[in-house]
Amino acid sequence: MGASAYRDIRDRPVMPAVHGWVTHEQRLALERLCPEKIDLPRKKHPARIVYDEDGEACIEATVQELYDFPGKKLRICDGKVPLVVCIQSPARRTVQRTTDLDSFWLGSYAQVRKDLRGRYPRHEWR
Numbered sequence: 001m002g003a004s005a006y007r008d009i010r011d012r013p014v015m016p017a018v019h020g021w022v023t024h025e026q027r028l029a030l031e032r033l034c035p036e037k038i039d040l041p042r043k044k045h046p047a048r049i050v051y052d053e054d055g056e057a058c059i060e061a062t063v064q065e066l067y068d069f070p071g072k073k074l075r076i077c078d079g080k081v082p083l084v085v086c087i088q089s090p091a092r093r094t095v096q097r098t099t100d101l102d103s104f105w106l107g108s109y110a111q112v113r114k115d116l117r118g119r120y121p122r123h124e125w126r
Contacts, residue, residue, distance in 0.1 A: 033077050040065050049076070049083065058084040062092070063112065064124055071101030087112070090120045 003009045015036070019027055037046035040061055047059040057076055066087065074083040082099040089095050095112055098104045117125045 035076065038074070038083070040069055042067055042069070056084050057081060058086055058097075060086040060088055060092075060094070062088045062090055063095075063109075063116070064090070066101065067124075067126060069101070071104075074101055089116050090123050 003012075018030070022030065034051070034057075035049060037048055038059060039046045043061060043065040047061055047065075050058045052058065059074075066085070074085060075081060076083060085098050085101055085104075086094045087096045087098065087104065095116065096104065096108060113125050116123075
């Protein structure tokens with residue numbers, strides 16, 4: 001690898017090294033409990049899950065990509081840990097972060113829609 005300092009490895013992917021250390025059964029459990037991606041039906045590609053140092057697991061998706069997706073499915077570790085959803089505008093700028101998508105739709109979505117609808121009139125706004 002040729003790395004001799006932290007700065008040489010800080011941006012390298014960790015999972016290939018971890019997969020080399022664990023058994024096949026442990027790898028399957030790791031992929032089931034802490035997946036790298038999650039499928040959203042209205043998103044072309046799976047959303048990448050980013051695990052932060054503080055223990056949060058985050059995904060990014062636009063408002064439109066989250067339509068018709070139940071918030072209770074945005075959990076990992078056998079449903080014990082909610083994903084932090086960075087809800088983005090069509091320009092991919094985060095407008096809100098939440099761990100409870102269902103409450104977002106019932107509460108603050110009306111204001112978010114009002115704010116973004118004028119800037120992005122060609123997009124679907126339910």
